[in-house]
Amino acid sequence: DIQMTQSPSSLSASVGDRVTITCRASQNIGNYLNWHQQKPGRAPKLLIYSASSLQSGVPSRFSGSGSGTDFTLTISSLQPEDFATYYCQRSSGAPFTFGPGTKVDIK
């Protein structure tokens, strides 16, 4: 099975910071990559699909890039409501594996 890894596993940042999270697939998955945000006690929420497309209603400070095996989620200016855990997920062929998550908390 294709494995998904993320780095870092956690980071501390301040409001207004630019934040970058990396996701790597163990094999080529094309652009079949989603990014989800999860806050404590809440269901995941789709942010980015097809590696770089912004889901409707998601603020434009979120962006995604990459294809093949290496992907990036960027938050251009971190806001208080962005402190959460972020998961990448492949959506090409089962199993639709998630990365282990990156927790973003307040510095």
Added chain:
Amino acid sequence: QVQLVQSGAEVKKPGASVKVSCKASGYTLTGYYLHWVRQAPGDGLEWMGWLNPNSGDTKYAQNFEGRVTMTRDTSINTAYMELSRLTSDDTALYYCARSRGGYCTGGRCFFEAFDIWGQGTMVTVSS
């Protein structure tokens, strides 16, 4: 409003089975594949399998083969996930999630996005 509404929390004894429901609202269940994902306390997300509500076809993750059954009742726009032979390791939040933009070829399925999630159902397995 497009949403998935799941059934309430469950407490089960080891060895028992649990059946969780997921009702689609604001769209027709048969129009999109439906997935089940679980999250153990303090852990990450684990994909369990998908259901094609139109045909009833399913695909299960290897970890759950033989223990999980995904079904639907199209007359009430509801999908179900039943997990049997429960152990304490099955204590988790169980989510249903809709995927869009999907197609299947050569036995593999590809989806554009997992775009709508249910609120989650807590299943606790304890003696």
